Amino acid sequence: MSEAFLLRLQDIADKVRGIARRYEVLCRRGDPSCSERNFMNEVEGVLESEVWSRLGVPKPEYEYKVHVDEGFVGRHYGRIDAYYGLVFFEYKRPYPGLRETSVREGAIEQARDYIKGLLNDENTKAIISKIKNAGFKPLITGVILDGHHVMNKNFVSNSMHFVKDSFYLMLACELSRHNELVLEAHA
16 A cells, blocks of 8 residues: 555544544434434545545445344344445444443444354355455454444454454554455455
8 A cells, every 4th residue: 555545544534533523512412413324424425535436446235234133033134334245334423432332332243243144145155255266264344433433343254253353443544454354355
């Protein structure tokens, strides 16, 4: 990655944090425009215009439906906010945000359920097969962000196990790491 692009990642992370700060104020006021969907749309807009389009990453599938549970009453589905193949983004409102333990733990469980569902998803199976046939180890990554913090939930397909969760402040280096994961998923 070029130095010029790395420098822009800090600007992009700053834009995302700026959006998060604005939404945090809206959420604290109880403003109805403070929704996860509105927050996601603004952040995805920044990622699309500043990163994905420049790198040639196709647009994600929004509200990607995935089977997450087989209960006594019937099947339950979840909707992934933005599905980029083996990488998905799940957005949380900046307030109370991921710093709140219950929100963070719920987000981890949600990502775990989505990954389990993706393992049975035909599109995801095809991507995993393509990656394995190329001699690589597929990694499914859930990126959970509230604009201030970012978390990862990783699953290594070959070994069939979850990798330890990570929790970071939203920084340019983390944005760079997630860009690389999305690019690898579309290689």
